Amino acid sequence: MMKAVSTLATVRRIALAMCLLLGGLIGSTAAHAEYGDIVINNYSDEAGMRPAIFPHWFHRIRFRCKVCHADLGFKFQAGGNKINMLKIIDGEFCGACHNGEIAWSPENCNLCHSGKPGTPTQVHHSTVQKLVDRK
Amino acid sequence: MLVTIFKRSAQAALLASFSFAAVAADDLAAGKGIYDKACFACHKSGVMGAPKLGVKEDWQVRVDQGRKTLLDHALNGLNSMPARGGNPALSDADITNAVAYMVDAAGLKLDGGAAKAAAAKPVEKKAPVKPVAKAEPKAEPKAKSAPVAAAKPKPTVKFNRLMKSADEWNPPPAEDGIHDPDNEGVVLLQSPREGMQGFAPGISGNRVDWVKTLEAGTINPRFDRLDPTKKPFVMDLNIVREVKGSMPDVVYPHKQHTEWLDCSNCHPDIFVPKKGANQISMAAILLGQKCGVCHGKVAFPVTECKRCHSKSKKSVAFKE
Known part of the structure; x- marks a missing residue:
C-alpha cells in the first residue's frame, strides 16, 4: 500500500515536471x-x-x-x-x-x-x- | 471568419497607408536617420545577402521590381529581411524614407521604371476610399484582389511558429523587454547585433558559437583584468561520462572550458574532482545546477544535446 502511494506520488511528480518543462518550452514570454x-x-x-x-x-x-x-x-x-x-x-x-x-x-x-x-x-x-x- | 475579416481589413489598411506614403515625397534626411538607427546593422555590411548601402548592383534588381514590391518587402519582410527591419515601432513613412535614402545612396531613384509606376497607380486610386470610408467590410471586395496578389511573394511561413526566426534574436536594448526605453542611458548601449557582428553563428542562446569565435581569433578576451598578454592555462583532458539508455555518452572537454575559466570556478564546489563522485542528471542541469550553472544561462543550453552527448555507443548485437 505504502509503495503504491509513493509510486503514485512519483508519477505525479514526474507529470508535474513534464508539465513545467513543456510549459516552459512552449510558453513564450513577452520579454526576449x-x-x-x-x-x-x-x-x-x-x-x-x-x-x-x-x-x-x-x-x-x-x-x-x-x-x-x-x-x-x-x-x-x-x-x-x-x-x-x-x-x-x-x-x-x-x-x-x-x-x-x-x-x-x-x-x-x-x-x-x-x-x-x-x-x-x-x-x-x-x-x-x-x-x-x-x- | 471574423479573423479573416480582421486580416483583410488590416491588409487593406496597410495597403492604403503605404500607398499614401507613396504619394508623399520621400524625406531622404529622415530616411538617413532611420537608416542610422536600424537598417545599418545589416545594410551597411550586407549581412545575409542584404543589399549594401551605396552598392548600385545590389539595389538595381530591387528597384527594377518597382516601388510597390520593394516597399512591400521592406514592410512585410522577405527571406532574411524582417518586416520593418525587425522594428515594428517604425511607421510606414519611416520605412519608406529609409528605403528611399538607401536607394538614393546607390545613385538610383525609387520611382524608377515606367512599368512599375503604372503598377503602383491603381492602388493609389483605390486608397483614398478606404481611410475615409468607415465601412471597411464594404471596401473589402475591392481590396481582396490586391492583397492576395501581394500576399503571394512574401514568405512569412516560418520553420516553426513557436520559434523565433534569426532576425528576432539579439534585439537592440530598447526593445529587448528588460531595458527601460524611457531611460536615456539605454540609447548609449551598444546593440548586440552590432557588437557580435562577424562572430561564428550558433543555433541557440545569443546565436553565437562562442567556442568557435574564440578559436578563430575573432575575439581575444583578456585572461587577466590588467595584463592583456597573460595566456590561459589550457588543460587538454577529455572526461567521458557513460549515460543511461541509448543516448550517446557525454564527452566533457577540459580544453574549451579552461580557455574561459579557472579550475577554481568549478572545482571543488560544483564538481568534485574525482571520478564517480558527481551525480549529474538532466533534471539538475535544467534547474541550474552542475553544468546548468552556466549552460542554459550564458553558455549554450541543453537543447543542443549533441554538443555534450557526442560519443555514440557501440551498437550491441541484438539477442533474443
Missing part, C-alpha cells in the same frame, strides 16, 4: 532580451533606481569568465553577490574595472541602472527562468 543578460534588483527598486542590467555578451567579448568569476569573486548566481554602490566605489565587484581607468566610472548611473522598474532579479532568457521562475 539578450541571452545571459542579468537583471540585479536587490536594492534598486527600494532605492528608487532602475534595476541594474549586466550584459554577459558584451563583457565576454572583452574578458574571459575567469576574470570576474574567479579573480573578482563574482558568484555564479544572479543577485547572489550583494553588490552595492559603496562596494563598487571601493573598487570591489564592478568597481574593479568600472573606475574610469579600465572602463567608464560609476558616475554613469543609467548605463547600468537601465532596467524597467520592478523587473525582478534574474538571468534573462535562461532555462531556469523559463522552467521555474516564470518571471
Whole structure:
C-alpha cells in the first residue's frame, strides 16, 4: 500500500515536471532580451533606481569568465553577490574595472541602472527562468 | 471568419497607408536617420545577402521590381529581411524614407521604371476610399484582389511558429523587454547585433558559437583584468561520462572550458574532482545546477544535446 502511494506520488511528480518543462518550452514570454543578460534588483527598486542590467555578451567579448568569476569573486548566481554602490566605489565587484581607468566610472548611473522598474532579479532568457521562475 | 475579416481589413489598411506614403515625397534626411538607427546593422555590411548601402548592383534588381514590391518587402519582410527591419515601432513613412535614402545612396531613384509606376497607380486610386470610408467590410471586395496578389511573394511561413526566426534574436536594448526605453542611458548601449557582428553563428542562446569565435581569433578576451598578454592555462583532458539508455555518452572537454575559466570556478564546489563522485542528471542541469550553472544561462543550453552527448555507443548485437 505504502509503495503504491509513493509510486503514485512519483508519477505525479514526474507529470508535474513534464508539465513545467513543456510549459516552459512552449510558453513564450513577452520579454526576449539578450541571452545571459542579468537583471540585479536587490536594492534598486527600494532605492528608487532602475534595476541594474549586466550584459554577459558584451563583457565576454572583452574578458574571459575567469576574470570576474574567479579573480573578482563574482558568484555564479544572479543577485547572489550583494553588490552595492559603496562596494563598487571601493573598487570591489564592478568597481574593479568600472573606475574610469579600465572602463567608464560609476558616475554613469543609467548605463547600468537601465532596467524597467520592478523587473525582478534574474538571468534573462535562461532555462531556469523559463522552467521555474516564470518571471 | 471574423479573423479573416480582421486580416483583410488590416491588409487593406496597410495597403492604403503605404500607398499614401507613396504619394508623399520621400524625406531622404529622415530616411538617413532611420537608416542610422536600424537598417545599418545589416545594410551597411550586407549581412545575409542584404543589399549594401551605396552598392548600385545590389539595389538595381530591387528597384527594377518597382516601388510597390520593394516597399512591400521592406514592410512585410522577405527571406532574411524582417518586416520593418525587425522594428515594428517604425511607421510606414519611416520605412519608406529609409528605403528611399538607401536607394538614393546607390545613385538610383525609387520611382524608377515606367512599368512599375503604372503598377503602383491603381492602388493609389483605390486608397483614398478606404481611410475615409468607415465601412471597411464594404471596401473589402475591392481590396481582396490586391492583397492576395501581394500576399503571394512574401514568405512569412516560418520553420516553426513557436520559434523565433534569426532576425528576432539579439534585439537592440530598447526593445529587448528588460531595458527601460524611457531611460536615456539605454540609447548609449551598444546593440548586440552590432557588437557580435562577424562572430561564428550558433543555433541557440545569443546565436553565437562562442567556442568557435574564440578559436578563430575573432575575439581575444583578456585572461587577466590588467595584463592583456597573460595566456590561459589550457588543460587538454577529455572526461567521458557513460549515460543511461541509448543516448550517446557525454564527452566533457577540459580544453574549451579552461580557455574561459579557472579550475577554481568549478572545482571543488560544483564538481568534485574525482571520478564517480558527481551525480549529474538532466533534471539538475535544467534547474541550474552542475553544468546548468552556466549552460542554459550564458553558455549554450541543453537543447543542443549533441554538443555534450557526442560519443555514440557501440551498437550491441541484438539477442533474443
